[in-house]
Amino acid sequence: MLETEELTKVFKSKAAVDGVSLYLDKGESVGLLGPNGAGKSTTISMISTLSKPTTGDVRLDGRSVVKDPGKMRKVLGVVPQEIALYEDLSAYENLQFFGRIYGLSGSRLEQAIQQALELVGLKERQKEIVKTYSGGMQRRINIAAAMMHEPELIIMDEPTVGIDPQSRSHILEMVRQLNKEKGLTVLYTSHYMEEVERLCDRVYIMDHGTIIASGTKDELKSILSGEETIWIELDRPYPELFAELAAHPEIVQAAETEKGIKLIIPKGKRILGSIFQSAERHQAQILNVNVQTPTLEDVFLHLTGRKLRD
Amino acid sequence: MTSVFLLQWQRFRRAPLMVLSFLALTIVFVMVMAGSNPGNSMTVPTYAHPALAEQQQDEWLEQLNKSEGLQFELVEEQEARQAVLDGDTGMALQLMEDDYRLLIVADDPNRFEVESYINRTYAEELRIRQLEQQSTSGEARERVAEMLEEPALTVETQSLEGEQESFVYDGQLQMLFGMALFFSIYTIMFSLMKIVEEKKFGTWNRLILSPLDKWQVYMGHLLYSFTIGYVQIVLVLVLFKYLFNFDVGDQFGLLLLITAVYTFSIVALSMLVMGLVQSPQQLQAVVPIVATGMAMIGGAFWPIELVTNNMLLAISKVLPITYGLDALKSVAIHGRGLTELMEPIAVMLLIGVVCMGIGINLMERKR
Incomplete structure (x- = not known):
């Protein structure tokens, strides 16, 4: 349905996106995973026709949307990262306006508004002013506004940033429904690995403006099939301990997390003993140790040497 | 749209x-x-000299109030003096039989314009009265008014800078x-x-x-x-x-x-x-x-x-x-x-x- 061909965007001689090629089949849910500043938003702004690529092309059903953005705009819904709503109007008035600009009117418009409100679970509070909503409710209306014209393809740019777990779960379930039950093609960008793991069939991992890995979740995780992850929870950060573990010859990769240290080691290596010895030497208090199978986050760590939320 | x-x-x-x-x-x-900051209309409190008869006082007021830009309003002498003292008005006018006095405390930018108008009005009126006294027919005032409708000479004012109208x-x-x-x-x-x-x-x-x-x-x-x-x-x-x-x-x-x-x-x-x-x-x-x-x-x-x-x-x-x-x-x-x-x-x-x-x-x- 959609493919990009060596997309590149250069700002002031610096490439924000450098030769990105990806594709989406009809009805597929594809994740674009990467840390902040990886170039995800720039990539989707080119795909959605908001900005023109410096080089490369975006094709919808084989036709260039760079040359003819109109075709893309008809079938595309975009959920931006920011709350792109008129905060001084009610949810109903916002949806009414966004419906009107797509040429809806009368009973068709009313029906579309009620469907969108039902989808995001805010039918009861449709007459309230948007700025009085919680962050999560505003994000839901943000999604509803993109659904007014029943798009075939929806691009969601970090739609769950800064909201409570309950609203986040509601939004993820909604996206899953749209994809699985209504057959909507979804391009979902996030730096939350667990969201992409839950929603997407295939994943592209981006860093520094390029795609560094792609495939199904299992294919990506198989990159680390020979490794396992040890997560050590500590009472506070211990930089010397981290430095010592990072230099350990048996440890493939080490990263400091909020509450401790994450290590990637070859499967079957018995190094827990030496980890405890190092902790003892640095008088570090270990609260918890967990040996896990690798996640997409670990894959990212393995590929870039950095965490997704760095 | x-x-x-x-x-x-x-x-x-x-x-x-x-x-x-x-x-x-x-x-x-x-x-x-x-x-x-009223437009063309400026009010000048006016009071009469004690020796001035009421009819004369009304005649002078009628003459003076022919101007569109100035309005002479009859008040008591005390009231006019107080208004000038308090700065509520720039000047006050005292009417006399064949003369006038302007009461001014501080310099007023409109003073010369007002004074020149009063002076002109008094001079013209006194000249007509003089003419009436010398005339035997008793129609001197009417004849002057008639002749002024089609004057022998007209004075046109023009700016040195060309066709620009004077600043109003x-x-x-x-x-x-x-x-x-x-x-x-x-x-x-x-x-x-x-x-x-x-x-x-x-x-x-x-x-x-x-x-x-x-x-x-x-x-x-x-x-x-x-x-x-x-x-x-x-x-x-x-x-x-x-x-x-x-x-x-x-x-x-x-x-x-x-x-x-x-x-x-x-x-x-x-x-x-x-x-x-x-x-x-x-x-x-x-x-x-x-x-x-x-x-x-x-x-x-x-x-x-x-x-x-x-x-x-x-x-x-x-x-x-x-x-x-x-x-x-x-x-x-x-x-x-x-x-x-x-x-x-x-x-x-x-x-x-x-x-x-x-x-x-x-x-x-x-x-």
């Missing part, structure tokens, strides 16, 4: 305070400042037009700020991704700002013409046309300002500077004719408010017609077209 235009009204209904406050400010400023200052109209045009700049610029806000908060991208053409989105916003600015000025003009009886001449339609052209040029200038600033916060700081600066240099607060600095005069030539005020005053005070106003109208349109072109270009480059 219609949906974007209607959306702005929908948002205006939710928060009308800003626009209404500028309308109210215009009305208050005009009422207060024009009230203390009308405080009421200066304040009315000045404040109406000044406050409309705020309304227009702040209403257009919604474009900058839309770009900042992301709704602009939603509009661009919709089937609407970009020009339709711009037009929706521009038309709204034009309408709201235009309605504000027109409401003020209508209010002061019909409710407060300001004399704005008898070509109200022409005033509306000039207002429309001026509003267009301010909308365009606002687009240029929007194109130059980076954020709504910057714009909030810039708007008062632009509006007040333009009003000061363009002659909204005081007549441009009082400005002598060549640099300020040169700057005023590129400001639409200079031409707007000039055109409005030309119609209201001098009664000029459309043909004579082609120059200020054409300049305002030119400024509008240039600013709009550059402004939209700058806004698009920022994206």
Whole structure:
């Protein structure tokens, strides 16, 4: 349905996106995973026709949307990262306006508004002013506004940033429904690995403006099939301990997390003993140790040497 | 375009305070400042000398009150003296049988104009009385009046600088037009700020991704700002013409046309300002500077004719408010017609077209 061909965007001689090629089949849910500043938003702004690529092309059903953005705009819904709503109007008035600009009117418009409100679970509070909503409710209306014209393809740019777990779960379930039950093609960008793991069939991992890995979740995780992850929870950060573990010859990769240290080691290596010895030497208090199978986050760590939320 | 235009009204209904406050400010400023700065009519408290008979006193008042710009109002001597002492009036007049006294405490800029008028009136009246005494027919006054209708000699005053009309200052109209045009700049610029806000908060991208053409989105916003600015000025003009009886001449339609052209040029200038600033916060700081600066240099607060600095005069030539005020005053005070106003109208349109072109270009480059 959609493919990009060596997309590149250069700002002031610096490439924000450098030769990105990806594709989406009809009805597929594809994740674009990467840390902040990886170039995800720039990539989707080119795909959605908001900005023109410096080089490369975006094709919808084989036709260039760079040359003819109109075709893309008809079938595309975009959920931006920011709350792109008129905060001084009610949810109903916002949806009414966004419906009107797509040429809806009368009973068709009313029906579309009620469907969108039902989808995001805010039918009861449709007459309230948007700025009085919680962050999560505003994000839901943000999604509803993109659904007014029943798009075939929806691009969601970090739609769950800064909201409570309950609203986040509601939004993820909604996206899953749209994809699985209504057959909507979804391009979902996030730096939350667990969201992409839950929603997407295939994943592209981006860093520094390029795609560094792609495939199904299992294919990506198989990159680390020979490794396992040890997560050590500590009472506070211990930089010397981290430095010592990072230099350990048996440890493939080490990263400091909020509450401790994450290590990637070859499967079957018995190094827990030496980890405890190092902790003892640095008088570090270990609260918890967990040996896990690798996640997409670990894959990212393995590929870039950095965490997704760095 | 219609949906974007209607959306702005929908948002205006939710928060009308800003626009209404500028309308109210215009009305208050005009009422207060024009009230203390009346147009051609200046009142001079007048009292009679104790020896002057009541009939003579009435005759002198009738003669003096033939002037359109001066009004001599009979009061008690004590009241007139107190008014001058308190500074409520610049001068008071004492009427005598064949003479007068002007009571002045501080220097008053109008003193020479008033004194010269009283002097002329007294001199002419006394000359006619003298003629009546010498005449036997008893019709001397009527004959003089008759002959003055078709005088043998007429004196025409012309400016050395050519065909320019002499400067006529009308405080009421200066304040009315000045404040109406000044406050409309705020309304227009702040209403257009919604474009900058839309770009900042992301709704602009939603509009661009919709089937609407970009020009339709711009037009929706521009038309709204034009309408709201235009309605504000027109409401003020209508209010002061019909409710407060300001004399704005008898070509109200022409005033509306000039207002429309001026509003267009301010909308365009606002687009240029929007194109130059980076954020709504910057714009909030810039708007008062632009509006007040333009009003000061363009002659909204005081007549441009009082400005002598060549640099300020040169700057005023590129400001639409200079031409707007000039055109409005030309119609209201001098009664000029459309043909004579082609120059200020054409300049305002030119400024509008240039600013709009550059402004939209700058806004698009920022994206």
